Amino acid sequence: MSKFFCTETFSNKIYLNDWCESTGGTSDVVEPATGHVLAKIALGSGDDIRSAVTEAKKQQSHWANLPFDQRGKVLRRAAELILQHKDTFIEWNIRECGSIAPKAEAELYGAHEQLNMAAAMTMQPDGITLPSTIPERRNTCRRVPLGVVGVITPWNFPLLLAMRSVAPALAVGNSVVLKPDPQSAITGGLLIARLFEEAGLPAGALQVLPGGAEAGEALVEHPMTAMISFTGSTNVGKKIGRTCGELLKKSALELGGNNAFIVLDDADIEAASSHGAWGAYLHQGQICMQAGRHFVHESVAEEYISRLAERAERLRVADPYLGASDIGPLINTSQVEKINKIIAESVEAGAKLITGGHSHDQFYRPTVLSNIRLDMPACQQELFGPVAPVITFSSEDELVEMIAASPYGLAAAIHSRSIGRAMKLADRVPAGMIHINDQTVNNEFHVPFGGFGDSGNSGRFGGPANLEEFTQSQWVSVMDTPVTYPF
Template structure:
């Protein structure tokens, strides 16, 4: 029996200074591949959240005053423990979230990088000196902690998307209340609580309360949370942004995407098909950066669709916990039904089903749709499933018009043998991240991450953006000798 994490010991508890029962009851942890109940997790309610915030607020000043090297040491120890217990994290990610093994391994590796980057943040410059028009005055502008940061995370990359906010927020002296999605409460919540508990983080600096809408609303509206970091749907993000605006509370909203994957007439079609398949089908397409709209020049469309379909048909759809799988299950039956309705409606509207388009259990075959027009559900919706809708274009003006028909602006990719041509095109695409001769699912811990339009509110995660995102600016001036004013 694991001493680090055993479901019977921890999974029916919340982490509020210590492990305790919640006031909101429990929820089943259901394996999406089989429907098997793996464990039961506690669900926090608004009262649990309020208590966690008050405790986090009380502990934050002492944590912020701790010397930087001591904060860094705890974060580095958490990174070490993550690797020591990698099998536990990976197995829960596979079984609870339907991740294939390579995805779970990559997520763990990226989370390890996030922790080490956060440890390094503690020793970075935290301010600047500025000139003054007043003789004898010295101006400094420094970054100071916000206080209590509320973090609300989704189920698709629960470990990484939690840690990219939790680790830097803690590093710069904040305390954190983390509310993971109840569908990934273990991978995205309880295992993180255990990680920092074992690393020696003082009690109260991190609280972990799995929960639903009630808990999320309590976290957003509480007057003691200084910031909300939310990753999830645009619809929910709008509500959170509206509430934070009314409360004059900082928010970082990383929302949905319907990302453009562009293949120009001079592209390497073999490479483009490989990238298109990866961007469309990785983690069953349940990624905000998924290549959700494939724009292909009409002269190479037939070749691209054929090669993409060949790749889709070779992929193995199976339970990733039982053996080799390229495609695992969708997270729940509701998501499967929503995806199937969008595909069926698009076919009824004139799209052509090239391959896939059917399911067994919660497994959906990798799908290619051609003849997709901009008014079809497969074009308009963020599908969050293993579907590659292909739309053709004749020239760059038509391409830009069709790409811009979506209000999302998270990521885009452009395939062309001419880098100059691709760069010129990139300047006209409204997306926060653009990758040339690559695919849309890219994330590097040291590079600011975020989108335009309905994909976010200009918040950024990663690299130098972290210091600004999880702190606030404070101007401190000093005079060696007080000056005399006119009155």
């Protein structure tokens, strides 16, 4: 590892204004491919989180009051540095998170794009003027910082999913307390703290404290956090939403998905099977946008299943740190057990195992299941593993009814040679993001991202949505000369 991040110096500390000891104990950073301990990290306790929020609150106004070009300069410098130290970020992503090299590289460059976009936000218009019914009054509605933004991130895309909140929140003048998942605390937390430290971010504007449920609850419940940006499971997101609602604080909840990958009878099956494999198996299927339910018209289902299985069988399952690999390890043994249980129960209920369905240590073979019904676990549950369940349909009305049976509504994809037909179907699919003749795992830094239903609370990340998401509106009216009122 480079001098930029030396485990002996940084990995056993939290970043609270500066690198310091925690009161929450420690945790091992375990390489999922081998089980080897890579480092030891400090965990933030509830008290550590409360101290971090208090410090972030103290420093927020100083950061917000800096001229926009100075805030932009810090973010641009961070963008430069993340490329300079890309090997460190990519290596930790591969070893700590089980990412294959192309995924780790794509995540690195995605974070770089987020930083550049955030730097540009600092110079964008922050309000509008409106007419008044009162003579000589001038009305302005402007966007102002929220204050302290708490960011809670998961382990699957830890760098990108942290940066998409941290960077824009800082750009518009908030301070940030970041709590990454302990399973990816270096890639999604400590490296980010080190990046902004070296970029010249004023002390206190960003605090980084890995931690578990106690730390997360302290961050959500603290009266000084004005907003919580959470990416994770629907069950936890609902709890956070309830707490934020009771405390009248803003929340942006990007939650789970059981995404529909739709293959119509006029689709290009070769292309559809490629897209289906990518959407189902990328990063071992550990993505909220995973193609979790493959809805295929009955007339082309046999061909689609055959081609998808051929693709699955060709994929290389191996330690991505040691060489070429298409599929790395699942993050932990609990995920392996969960996938085994889902497959076993679905097969027992009548599903047919076409290929895969077995693991070695934390490596799981890409799996294809057919004869899937809506009531089977492989269709009902968010998989988060390399599994492609195929459900057949005979009409578009039946298809829409089956898709709507899920409470999730994050992403969907539709394959058809008729764009007009696909567009009409898209009008009937309840999902926040729909991709025609593409796959479900799409993310562009400048396009608003988010889902419907149990996949989120209408929060959006990306492009023009960031300004509204990480600020609040303030009305300012001005009169040159005070008027005299009747009393």
